[in-house]
Amino acid sequence: MPFYELTLITRSLSKADLVKALVRAGNTLLNQGAVIEKVESLGHRDLAYRRIAKQTNEKVYTSNMFLFWTHMSREMRESVDSILRQDLDTVHVGIVTNEEKEPIECNLEELLKPPAERQAVKELREKQKMGHFTRQIVFKRTEKEWRSIPKSYPIAPPRY
Template sequence: MPTYELTVLLRTMTRPEITSTLKRTADSIFSSGGVIRKIDSLGLLKTPYKISSHGAVHREANYFLIYFDASPSSILNLGEGFSRDIDIVRQRIYKQITEDPKPCTLSEEVKPPAYRLEVQKMMEIAKAQQKKKFEYNTGLDYYPFQR
């Protein structure tokens, strides 16, 4: 199951209301077969612009990030369920891209730049893109049109 990041903006509420809303979102993730990895709270922040949601205009919101694993087929249903919740002002689900760790060898890093494979490849590319000097095809040893 791939890892997803759920960005949730909750309307301005008291702490018990926020926890009940987060429990509802967590229950919907669990009911779809997902597993929550981490929940981060960014706090109560001003929104970058006025956001109207469910008939109200919001200028501040509680920002939360929820990292979870779920099947790709359940993501669409989760998004629709979150959009119907009155306490959620804005929500977006992003797929986390995991980069493979590159092997790091000390022997390669200690070499002078001219002997590293990466630098040699860059030099070959630079030579291939270098402009060739214009040659006159007159057959003479000098350029006849100079003053």
């Protein structure tokens, strides 16, 4: 069962109602077969943007946020999500997996080089697919530049 972090944002509630809403959310998780590792309160915060509570249509600018550390299957995740979303006391539910950490290799030095020396640009030059007409245009342009270089002086340079 993969690990999920479930963020729950409630509408503004009294303390007793808040406890009821939290217990209900926890029970839905457990009834679906999820394992709750930890419940954290993120506090009464300003929300990132205004949300609207269901049924009462009141606008929610600040409210309580909670974080559940849970383990549940992928199918459970969808059912839990839909049930908690339909709850009248929740304003928002976000379920997030923690991604596997890949080792990060910093290639800033490569990016700071001029484009002619960059490996990505070299590969693009050699391997990129080019259409017939683009290829012809490039050929013509280079040919023109090549022709424009004088092969010999129009007037012979003076001999000394």
